[in-house]
Amino acid sequence: MKLKPKAYFSLFLIIFFGAVIIGAMRYNAKARLIPLVVGLPCLAMAISQFILDLSKERKKGISGEEELFKGVMEKLIHQEIITEEKREKKTSGVRKRFFMIVFWILFLVACLYVFGFSIAIPLFTILFMRYKREKWVLTLSTAAGLWILIYIAFAVAAGIELYRGLIIDLLMGVQ
Amino acid sequence: MFEALIHGLYLALSWKAFSLMMLTIPIGLTLGILPGVGGKVGLAILIPFCYGMPPEVGFAFLLGMHAVVHTGSPIPAILFNTPDGPAAATCVDGYPMAQKGEAGRAMGAALAASGVGGVVGAICMALTIPVVKPVVLAFGPPEFFTMTLVGLTFVAVMASESLIKGLMAGGMGMIISFVGMDPQTGVVRFAFNQLYLFDGINIVNVVIGIFAIAEVIDLGIQEAGAIAHTRPEDVKGAGVWQGIKDTFIHWKLTVRASVIGSIIGMVPGLGGDAASWICYGHAVQSSKTPERFGKGAVEGVLAPEAANNSKEGGGLIPTLAFGIPAGSGMAVLLGAFMVLGLVPGQEMLTKHLDVVFSMVWVLAFANVIGVLISLAFVGQLAKISFIKTSIIIPLILSFALLGSYLATSNFGDIFVTLAMGGVGYGMKAFKFPRGSFVLGMVLGKLSENYLHLSMNLYGTKFLLRPITLLLIAIVITSIVYQIIRKRKMVTR
Numbered sequence: 105m106k107l108k109p110k111a112y113f114s115l116f117l118i119i120f121f122g123a124v125i126i127g128a129m130r131y132n133a134k135a136r137l138i139p140l141v142v143g144l145p146c147l148a149m150a151i152s153q154f155i156l157d158l159s160k161e162r163k164k165g166i167s168g169e170e171e172l173f174k175g176v177m178e179k180l181i182h183q184e185i186i187t188e189e190k191r192e193k194k195t196s197g198v199r200k201r202f203f204m205i206v207f208w209i210l211f212l213v214a215c216l217y218v219f220g221f222s223i224a225i226p227l228f229t230i231l232f233m234r235y236k237r238e239k240w241v242l243t244l245s246t247a248a249g250l251w252i253l254i255y256i257a258f259a260v261a262a263g264i265e266l267y268r269g270l271i272i273d274l275l276m277g278v279q
Numbered sequence: 280m281f282e283a284l285i286h287g288l289y290l291a292l293s294w295k296a297f298s299l300m301m302l303t304i305p306i307g308l309t310l311g312i313l314p315g316v317g318g319k320v321g322l323a324i325l326i327p328f329c330y331g332m333p334p335e336v337g338f339a340f341l342l343g344m345h346a347v348v349h350t351g352s353p354i355p356a357i358l359f360n361t362p363d364g365p366a367a368a369t370c371v372d373g374y375p376m377a378q379k380g381e382a383g384r385a386m387g388a389a390l391a392a393s394g395v396g397g398v399v400g401a402i403c404m405a406l407t408i409p410v411v412k413p414v415v416l417a418f419g420p421p422e423f424f425t426m427t428l429v430g431l432t433f434v435a436v437m438a439s440e441s442l443i444k445g446l447m448a449g450g451m452g453m454i455i456s457f458v459g460m461d462p463q464t465g466v467v468r469f470a471f472n473q474l475y476l477f478d479g480i481n482i483v484n485v486v487i488g489i490f491a492i493a494e495v496i497d498l499g500i501q502e503a504g505a506i507a508h509t510r511p512e513d514v515k516g517a518g519v520w521q522g523i524k525d526t527f528i529h530w531k532l533t534v535r536a537s538v539i540g541s542i543i544g545m546v547p548g549l550g551g552d553a554a555s556w557i558c559y560g561h562a563v564q565s566s567k568t569p570e571r572f573g574k575g576a577v578e579g580v581l582a583p584e585a586a587n588n589s590k591e592g593g594g595l596i597p598t599l600a601f602g603i604p605a606g607s608g609m610a611v612l613l614g615a616f617m618v619l620g621l622v623p624g625q626e627m628l629t630k631h632l633d634v635v636f637s638m639v640w641v642l643a644f645a646n647v648i649g650v651l652i653s654l655a656f657v658g659q660l661a662k663i664s665f666i667k668t669s670i671i672i673p674l675i676l677s678f679a680l681l682g683s684y685l686a687t688s689n690f691g692d693i694f695v696t697l698a699m700g701g702v703g704y705g706m707k708a709f710k711f712p713r714g715s716f717v718l719g720m721v722l723g724k725l726s727e728n729y730l731h732l733s734m735n736l737y738g739t740k741f742l743l744r745p746i747t748l749l750l751i752a753i754v755i756t757s758i759v760y761q762i763i764r765k766r767k768m769v770t771r
Contacts, residue, residue: 113705117447124454127469135466138727139457146450149443198500205499205672209492209700212676213693221681229673236669246670250677257328258681267684 114154121147208232220269226251280409280632287636290335291644299336300343300641304649307344311351312663313671318348320494320675322611323486327682329618335637337619342641345608346397347649349587353389353580354653354660358382368555369587372572372579379575387522388577389584390653392533395526396585397646399537400544400592405639407545407593411600412628421741423601423624424729425750427722430603432754433546435715436761448711451702452719453726455480463731475691482614483686485720488699489706489713490611491679496704498668498675519654525577532562532578533585540586544593544605554590555583592642599627599635602725607714613721 121143128139208228215224229247234240258264290296303325310321321344329337357373369389376385418426431453435445458469459479470476526533536558543554562582563572572579594605602623604610616623627635653660683696706713733741741747 110709113709116705117451120451121454124469131466131468132464134731135461135464135468138723138730139454139468142450142453142723146447146454149447149450153443153447201500202496205496208499208672209495209676209697212680213697216680216693217690221684225673225677225681229677232673233669236667238667238669242670246673250674254677254681264685266681267688267690 108157111154111157114150114157117150118147118154121150208235216267216269218270220272221254221266222251223269225254283632284405284636284639286633287638288640290633290637291339291640293335296336296339296637296641297644299340300645301648303340303344304347304645304652307347307645308351308649308653308660309663310344311348312354312660313666318345319486319490319608319611321345321348322608322615323483323490324675324678324682326483326486326611326615326618327685329615330685332619334619334621334631334634337615338634338638339641341612341615342638343645345612346588346591346642346645349584349591350390350393350397350646350649350653351660352587353393353584354386354657354663357385357389357580368559368583369580371559372574372576375573375575376577376580381518381575383518384522384525384577385575385580386657387519387654388525388580389522390650390657391523391526392536392581392584393588394646394650395530395533396537396540396588397591397649398643399534399585400541400589401639401642401646402592403538403541403589404592404595404642405636407596408628408632408635411596415600415625415628418601418625418746419744420729420732420736421744421747422750424726424733424741425747425754426601426603427726427729428754429750429757430597430601431715431718431722431726432757433603435712436757441710442758442761442765444709444711445715448706448713448715449719452485452716452721453723454719455485456720456723457727461727463728475689478687480695481686481692482617482717482720484683484692484695485699486611486614486717487679487683488696488701489703489716491675491682492696492700493703493707493713495672495676495679496700497707498672501668519657522577523654526581529578529581532565533581535565536561536582536585537589540589541593543586544590545596546605554586558582558586588646592639595638595642599623599638602722604714604718604721607712607717610714610717610721614717617721 124139124143125147128136128143130136131139211231212224212228215228218224219227226247229250230243233243233246238246254266258266291300306321306325307318310318322341325341325344329340332340353369353373356367356369357377373385373389376382431449432446435449436442454469456479458476460467460477467477539558539561540554543557559579559582562576562578563569566572566576566578568576590605591608594609597603597605598609598613600623602613604613613623621627621631621634680693680696683692684690686692702716703713705711706716737744742751
């Protein structure tokens with residue numbers, strides 16, 4: 105049987121609390137007391153939630169995507185952007201946007217790691233806004249504004265040295 | 280007490296605290312206007328900036344923003360019928376008023392009532408402190424341990440449609456708080472031999488991930504470019520002034536709603552939605568012409584808006600006195616206590632009473648200033664609703680990741696924030712209360728410390744102390760009540 109996202113989340117909780125209990129058993133009695141007091145009932149609740157999710161799925165028969173994006177779909181319906189009839193068709197679009205935004209977040213993190221904050225943030229802003237088909241003037245002014253804001257708030261006002269990125273570190277190491 | 284009140288005023292008016300409060304008020308107003316972002320995300324992003332600030336300055340910085348979030352929220356609610364949380368009650372009469380061509384009046388009434396509500400909330404908070412202080416001073420570690428259980432249960436029971444989900448969310452948060460070195464035993468727990476995790480997971484990273492990153496994902500998958508699509512009518516002029524006058528014509532209702540909102544704000548888990556809807560209901564019930572409601576009655580705007588802002592003052596009481604946040608926003612604020620090196624409870628009401636009173640003053644000042652700014656720039660503020668998500672996302676994401684990095688200046692912070700963002704989105708999508716998670720994280724370590732202290736002082740007999748027994752009874756009653764209520768709902 106194919107599991108739905110809701111049940112996957114409950115399964116994640118079972119694994120999480122299970123791992124906590126197994127991990128806690130290695131500690132001495134005092135150190136494991138509270139983790140076990142919290143973990144054991146939570147594991148029992150996660151199992152019951154998993155069973156509940158499985159039984160609800162059988163009754164409702166709604167698609168997994170619809171379950172995962174239920175909140176967003178409800179919001180869109182409330183804003184009268186889509187009607188109930190178009191719901192199913194729109195779900196796949198929402199799924200695509202979900203993967204895109206996750207990609208963009210991971211892309212920013214990768215950029216931060218490689219280029220550091222001062223390059224990655226304006227670079228990400230430009231690429232993201234251009235992907236969203238914003239005009240060049242707005243895109244560049246937003247990126248510049250954001251960079252100036254961060255520079256003033258951190259480098260000037262707070263005197264904080266931000267992470268410089270792998271490339272700068274490598275270059276400085278070479279020098 | 281009076282001395283602390285005056286010293287609190289002095290602290291709130293110090294140039295650093297006051298100027299930082301002035302800086303964050305516009306941020307709070309903007310966040311209130313942008314549905315889906317909200318005060319919790321704002322707090323999450325601002326908390327990292329507080330490192331190294333003195334407590335009174337840090338709280339002026341954070342409370343200045345948090346106090347006025349609900350001042351901005353009626354603007355899109357009235358003009359575009361786009362409710363977000365507690366402002367939904369304002370839509371019921373605010374939007375019909377706008378449709379009748381009375382948008383200015385509705386805005387004036389909403390903003391003035393918000394201001395009055397905020398000030399009354401601050402006064403309620405100041406008046407409650409002397410009442411709560413002896414109660415808090417009578418508490419010892421056993422009572423504080425059971426109070427943490429009461430807080431967790433209340434929020435799990437009331438903040439979620441499912442008791443199991445609420446309790447599991449709290450449990451997850453508690454487990455996360457146990458990561459790292461246990462100060463009682465010296466054992467390193469759940470660190471997977473990673474040096475980074477030996478000091479534990481920073482609350483700032485959790486809060487940013489659970490709220491800000493999850494909201495960014497949510498904003499990213501919405502199709503809408505901006506929350507508003509049509510130009511609002513002009514809201515300047517005589518209409519706004521009439522709305523302000525309405526607040527004082529119906530001053531009894533405004534003050535009553537503010538007091539009710541403040542009291543509701545003190546109950547952990549009830550939250551802002553309950554305060555605004557209960558006060559809306561009160562306005563309908565106490566009106567001689569209830570048939571006007573829903574068609575554009577100004578009282579239907581005044582009552583929920585006054586309650587929305589007054590509940591923050593009430594919510595600070597359990598947060599400061601017992602370390603039990605009244606809602607998810609207060610749970611996030613409780614995280615700021617740790618960053619600023621303060622421990623809620625007895626110390627707050629004895630050693631740091633002046634800081635507590637400075638919060639009262641900040642609440643009052645921020646509300647008044649926030650309303651004045653909103654009234655002066657109401658037309659311009661409405662335009663914030665037209666900001667597209669393609670601009671909001673890079674802004675929030677950049678500041679969120681920057682803020683999380685500042686927690687310990689380690690790149691591992693960003694990975695923790697990302698992981699928490701994934702968990703936060705899962706919780707949001709499957710309706711697990713994220714406030715309970717943060718509360719669990721905040722109370723986890725505290726409850727463990729109080730338990731060990733209680734065991735060392737009294738052994739297992741600490742459970743038989745009268746107040747402890749009473750609090751345990753409250754925990755059991757609230758769980759049983761929720762189970763019975765749920766069963767009744769199912770049978771209906």
